[in-house]
Amino acid sequence: MNFSANYLHLLPKANIAALDLLHSQNETRLSSQKKGILRLRELAESVSHLQTQHLNLDDKVVTIGNADEINKTEQDKLYQVLRSFMPWRKGPFSLFGIDIDAEWQSDRKWDRLLPFLPDLKDKVIADIGCNNGYYMFRMAHHEPKLVVGFEPYLHHYFTFRTLNSFAGLDILQMELLGVEEAGLFSQSFDVVLLLGILYHRISPLECLREVRKSMVHGGTLIVESQAIPGEEPVALFPTERYAKVPGTYFVPTASCLHNWISRAGFTDVEIFCSHAMTSEEQRRTDWMEFESYRDFIDPRNPELTIEGYPAPLRVFVKAINPG
Numbered sequence: 001m002n003f004s005a006n007y008l009h010l011l012p013k014a015n016i017a018a019l020d021l022l023h024s025q026n027e028t029r030l031s032s033q034k035k036g037i038l039r040l041r042e043l044a045e046s047v048s049h050l051q052t053q054h055l056n057l058d059d060k061v062v063t064i065g066n067a068d069e070i071n072k073t074e075q076d077k078l079y080q081v082l083r084s085f086m087p088w089r090k091g092p093f094s095l096f097g098i099d100i101d102a103e104w105q106s107d108r109k110w111d112r113l114l115p116f117l118p119d120l121k122d123k124v125i126a127d128i129g130c131n132n133g134y135y136m137f138r139m140a141h142h143e144p145k146l147v148v149g150f151e152p153y154l155h156h157y158f159t160f161r162t163l164n165s166f167a168g169l170d171i172l173q174m175e176l177l178g179v180e181e182a183g184l185f186s187q188s189f190d191v192v193l194l195l196g197i198l199y200h201r202i203s204p205l206e207c208l209r210e211v212r213k214s215m216v217h218g219g220t221l222i223v224e225s226q227a228i229p230g231e232e233p234v235a236l237f238p239t240e241r242y243a244k245v246p247g248t249y250f251v252p253t254a255s256c257l258h259n260w261i262s263r264a265g266f267t268d269v270e271i272f273c274s275h276a277m278t279s280e281e282q283r284r285t286d287w288m289e290f291e292s293y294r295d296f297i298d299p300r301n302p303e304l305t306i307e308g309y310p311a312p313l314r315v316f317v318k319a320i321n322p323g
């Protein structure tokens with residue numbers, strides 16, 4: 001499995017020297033013989049010979065490979081490997097006939113934002129916090145020039161590598177990097193998706209500024225965030241956890257989120273969707289056996305989290321980087 005990034009020539013303004021350094025550090029990390037990394041790498045490599053032309057990326061279920069392309073022994077082996085990549089947070093997928101019902105029905109988020117995306121054909125796109133790449137595969141259907149996924153967690157990184165070793169889509173590339181490094185891709189992206197990230201950042205404003213550095217002048221930002229209800233431009237800062245999640249810092253109202261984005265230097269800031277979360281959209285499945293949304297909410301009052309905070313909305317915003 002080759003880890004080096006061979007697409008940077010498509011991004012002439014990126015800080016190639018700094019990225020080369022990070023890539024070589026990541027190469028060393030990925031080649032490590034540490035048990036956890038070795039196991040993920042071996043899992044990914046054990047099925048990387050399975051390749052297919054049969055893709056359906058324009059449907060709720062991202063389909064890569066049909067059941068009749070591999071024999072029973074290969075399918076049993078693949079099933080074990082895919083089970084080892086649990087928990088599956090984002091999906092659904094169908095992989096050579098194996099159906100993966102992930103915790104999130106990610107197609108619902110995709111359907112909400114798709115009408116607000118610019119034409120993706122020939123665009124250079126970043127999906128920051130891309131998890132296993134579900135939205136990257138959905139975007140591939142629209143023929144972008146390149147989609148770069150940012151994902152610092154090895155588990156998600158190797159899950160994506162495995163999926164894309166089947167699909168062989170060179171236009172999809174994943175970086176083992178966080179949003180903190182986005183600015184190194186200076187003036188590179190026509191479109192940036194920043195979905196489910198801001199409330200996990202200690203400084204949402206700095207995060208947005210870093211993202212802006214990575215965007216071309218006139219580029220489109222799509223933000224999706226947890227939010228609390230209310231008209232005032234304020235944010236909740238939980239004592240410790242919000243809906244049981246420890247790494248949650250500022251949970252804004254929609255107008256607060258709007259203000260963050262415009263004060264980070266974006267223009268044409270438009271809130272285009274706001275909806276309550278539900279335990280149909282995020283739930284425990286056979287492929288994610290831990291607690292899920294239902295367990296995060298007060299069983300006596302669905303408008304409160306288990307800690308007594310307002311239950312989350314999800315708010316979507318579109319904005320332009322004026323340059």
Ligand SMILES: C[S@@+](CC[C@H](N)C(=O)[O-])C[C@H]1O[C@@H](n2cnc3c(N)ncnc32)[C@H](O)[C@@H]1O
Nearest residue numbers: 128129130131150151152153178179180195196
């Ligand atoms: C709440 S999930 C959102 C996933 C996806 N964007 C979505 O909306 O469905 C947050 C994702 O960000 C990743 N992540 C964690 N730290 C990050 C960082 N510093 N920069 C970028 N992504 C990060 C997590 O591993 C996870 O995949």
